[in-house]
Amino acid sequence: MDLPKLAIAALGGTVSMQARNAGEGVIPTVSGETLLACVPELATLARVSVETLGLLPSASLSFEVLLSVLSWAKYQVEQGARGVVITQGTDTLEETAVFFDYLWDCDEPLVLTGAMRSAKQAGADGPANLLDACRVALADSSRQRGVQVVMNGQIHQADCVRKTDSLALQAFSSPVFGPAGLLVEGVVRYSRPPAERRCLPLPQHTTQKVALLEASLSADTLLLENILKLGYDGLVIAGFGAGHVSASWAEVIEQLAEKIPVIVATRTGSGSTAQATYGFIGSEMDLVRKGAHMAGFLCPRKARVLLWLLLGGERQHELARYLTT
Structure with missing residues (x-):
């Protein structure tokens, strides 16, 4: 045989x-x-x-x-x-x-x-x-x-x-x-059939840098404020709950989102970020208005991988397409 x-x-x-x-x-x-x-x-x-x-x-x-x-x-x-x-x-x-x-x-x-x-x-x-x-x-x-x-x-x-x-x-x-x-x-x-997949082309360059920061109780904004000065091209936030941060973090994220892609995921380990449930400053609705992207079911670490690949192919404008699950 x-x-x-x-x-x-x-x-x-x-x-x-x-x-x-x-x-x-x-x-x-x-x-x-x-x-x-x-x-x-x-x-x-x-x-x-x-x-x-x-x-x-x-x-x-x-x-x-x-x-x-x-x-x-x-x-x-x-x-x-x-x-x-x-x-x-x-x-x-x-x-x-x-x-x-x-x-x-x-x-x-x-x-x-x-x-x-x-x-x-x-x-x-x-x-x-x-x-x-x-x-x-x-x-x-x-x-x-x-x-x-x-x-x-x-x-x-x-x-x-x-x-x-x-x-x-x-x-x-x-x-x-x-x-x-x-x-x-x-x-x-x-237990289920193959799911639809979206593949990316190989990155054209590999020098891009994506930071991953976790929101925590009473955290200061020093690292956030210096992300651009440190040379990062993208940022992923492991946010509270359904994708939330403090009011002070939200203010800095708004400024960053004008310059680089920002993804907010959940740090909980399970579940999705929300889209239209909470409206307070630092909530998912507020962060979306400020220019951030919500990660959905994608965990913070995988969101960082995705953003690195998109930046490497100069396709960061397609980010929303890959965060729809």
């Missing part, structure tokens, strides 16, 4: 970590090839090629690195891969996933996975997550779904998934919407 081709890239993260000496903290040391050897069943599912593109904790990944990984992934599809799997650290997994999703215009699946337990820890979840991710990448039902995250037997859409626990195995969830699918006895099962 002619098996399909599957490409895997390893970037590092907990899935690749172990301690060199007893008593030391774990660090990325396990290559993609070594990780693949822990999942012999894959050889019965596909002709697998694996490359170790990096051994980094995911906090040290950059947009420039991700663009090079994206180029690698698209090349694999051009060479006949039915799907592509990327392993990386979980700390920035939700941001990496949505970064790729905005740029992934292939029908073939791009699937991200990682681990919550290091490679040498009892009950390490990396091999199982990798096997599940490969099954998702190979499934015909995964086509035209863009980028997905597979962790702990669940399949999450890139725009919905969030890391909601620091250490637990069930660290990833999709608030409000739930997972897009599950793996049941090794079979990929989706």
